[in-house]
Amino acid sequence: MNYKVWDEADLSAYLDGQLRSDQQAALEADLERDPELQRQVEALRRTAALVQALPLREAPRNYLLTPSMVKAPEKQSARPLRWSNFLVMRLATALSAAAFVVAVGLQINPTRMFLTSAPAPLQDRGVVLQEEVAQSSEAPMMVAEAPVEATEEPAAKMVEESLPEALPEMGAPAPEGEVLPGVAPSWEEGSSGGEGIGGGGDGMPGEGWGVGGGPAGMGGGPAEEPQSDVAALTAYTVTLEAGICAADDTDCQNAEPLMTPVALGAPTALVEEREVEAEATALDTGAPEAATFAVPEEPPDTVEDHAGPNMAAVLRWLTIFLGLSTVGLGLVTWWLSRQR
């Protein structure tokens, strides 16, 4: 007969008569000749007997059910309701947070969503932007929609004031008629070395766009002032690159294409006042992506002006509301989770 090494599971099952009959016979045979195995089985048997011998605790009361206890529909629905509330609150919090993020994103970078609905102010005023891109040797590529849209009353006034200075240096023909509104302020700043534009009183308070108008960046004496004029004109559409360029003239050179075409084009338009499909020309001459890129950079104030009543203000309030609601919903959700 083979001598099997019995494990404790076998011995335990043996005590309960749970071994197969052949296993049980084999174990009993081994028990007869193995005192150590006998001691093991006996120790387990006494342990089990000790536990089994202990009387059960008596139930402290009867647990009989009454009809009211088993009906209790509110008790049945209480938990699932609370649980579903928790899920709903979690979902609401997530949605609110997502909306808040989107709103903040719109605040930081207003999309063309607003601009596409905005009318072109130059056309509204009956002024046709004139452009001779061919003359603008340094930056022939673009006159985008953005500068057109960017023109504002304050800017227009500044253009009227500063235009006479710009024209002679440009060597452009004398204006036939009205002055094109829409050139942004402070060319003096631009010509004197790349100051940030847009800081003061021109409907763009608080915006930090630095427009580099330094001579080195524009590469030509006569062109400097017009360039900075146009830089002002495009200040409303200046991109982040323009902001970067304020800190570095070298970067400004890189950012020039965004501004210079407008700079050269707008004064020219002022002078000759020809009817020009400025956008088409600009796009034909190059850098179409610049035109499209300038669009999203429309500053909020311009958006506000052009995109209907207080779009930006509504957005601001919506953002605040969403932020508060996200916090509130998050707290409620947290509280519900604690209840669980």
Place this chain on the structure above:
Amino acid sequence: MEPWMAVAGGDEEKLVRGAQKGNLDAFNALILQYQTQVYNLAYQMLQDPASADDATQEAFISAYHGLEKFRGGSFRAWLLRIVANACYDELRRQKRRPSVSLDDFGDEMDEEANPHLADGGELPEESLQRDELRALLERTMALLPEDQRMALLLVDRLGFSYDEVAETMQVQLGTVKSRLARARARMRDLLLEEQELLPVSYRLKGSD
């Protein structure tokens, strides 16, 4: 005579069928039959009289509402499964938010030594000895892992068969055997360390 006592004499299968049809008296007869086992399992698993009381009541209510799910077999295995699951849920909840340290269990259980079971004719010394033995065993069982403790309770305290344990714990028969064997072996080792507290008749290393 209470109405449920009228049906208490019926066999279990009949009571279950009656309860499944909405007869609350039939179900109450089943409660009377099993409440001690249910409460003891809950008490030993949760180590707390109040929690065991709540778990027992909730388990019976849940069982009544879930009676249509009972498809035959051992009713007490089905019933105890509900209690066991409730105990596991409660234990998980307690682990998330521990409120009582394990050190408190021993004292509490000593104080809880149940006066109900005292035999009227029992000598005070015998009663004291039995209470001490109960405290020792319960304290030792509390040291077992939950699954092993559950298997030990069901087999050695409540007299379940292996099949019933497998049904209650929703595990294979082999798992029941191994868990029970490990629980007994662990109990043996722990009790050997406190042999002087055991009654002479139960000494694991007797003179025989």
